[in-house]
Amino acid sequence: MNTISTDIRTVTTPCGDITYTFQHKKVKNINLRVKHDGNVFVSAPKRVPAKAADEFVISRSSMIQQAITSFAARELIKERQKNLSDGKTFILGEEYTIKTMADRREYAEKTDGFIIIHMKDTNDSARKISIYNTWLKAFTEEVFLYVMHDVHSKFIPLGIDFPELKIRSMTARWGSCHTYKKMIVLNRRMIEAPLNCISHVVTHEFCHFIHPDHSAKFYTLLDKMCPTWREDKKLLESLVIL
Ligand SMILES: [Zn+2]
Numbered sequence: 114m115n116t117i118s119t120d121i122r123t124v125t126t127p128c129g130d131i132t133y134t135f136q137h138k139k140v141k142n143i144n145l146r147v148k149h150d151g152n153v154f155v156s157a158p159k160r161v162p163a164k165a166a167d168e169f170v171i172s173r174s175s176m177i178q179q180a181i182t183s184f185a186a187r188e189l190i191k192e193r194q195k196n197l198s199d200g201k202t203f204i205l206g207e208e209y210t211i212k213t214m215a216d217r218r219e220y221a222e223k224t225d226g227f228i229i230i231h232m233k234d235t236n237d238s239a240r241k242i243s244i245y246n247t248w249l250k251a252f253t254e255e256v257f258l259y260v261m262h263d264v265h266s267k268f269i270p271l272g273i274d275f276p277e278l279k280i281r282s283m284t285a286r287w288g289s290c291h292t293y294k295k296m297i298v299l300n301r302r303m304i305e306a307p308l309n310c311i312s313h314v315v316t317h318e319f320c321h322f323i324h325p326d327h328s329a330k331f332y333t334l335l336d337k338m339c340p341t342w343r344e345d346k347k348l349l350e351s352l353v354i355l
Pocket of ligand 1: 326
């Protein structure tokens with residue numbers, strides 16, 4: 114192997130302490146890697162002293178912390194997907210266990226801590242998912258419409274009409290606003306997060322009816338309409354990983 118020496122080092126950075134493995138290798142430049150388990154590796158040619166590696170890590174601390182956070186977030190979603198196969202799900206920020214119950218009429222209902230799927234054949238897992246998804250779709254629409262009306266009431270004095278709501282599966286955004294169509298599109302996955310998380314996205318999109326850009330004026334309006342939007346956004350991004 115071309116590793117000459119290995120050293121575990123910890124540096125204090127503006128983004129918190131970072132521990133990393135420093136290796137002198139037969140390489141040309143300083144290389145930095147954040148592995149999927151969150152471990153940080155720096156390799157450098159022999160002429161680069163450990164102190165220079167520390168400085169290199171400090172200079173890239175925000176990128177390193179971001180990578181560690183996003184790997185941790187991916188672990189969280191994996192865990193949640195496993196939970197769903199174990200019969201667990203998150204709705205409005207609360208954990209629910211999915212239970213089946215033999216019944217002649219097929220439907221789902223949400224009770225304290227449980228989503229109960231009433232179904233004829235409780236061993237039919239495909240049918241179970243289908244009943245659950247039908248229920249979740251209707252529930253999501255009901256909640257999103259409730260939030261839309263709540264937020265809209267603050268925009269009526271600004272002359273904004275109630276827009277059309279479209280709910281979609283999206284992988285890159287929480288919502289979008291189509292001013293010319295008078296339409297707001299919301300990401301269905303937001304139903305997993307608490308109401309305030311959904312509300313800040315809806316408020317953001319409503320603000321676009323006034324300012325279609327992300328200008329300073331847009332953020333002034335958003336701050337006024339939803340003063341907690343920064344915390345709401347942080348919480349949403351930590352709970353629901355797209
Ligand atoms: Zn926007």
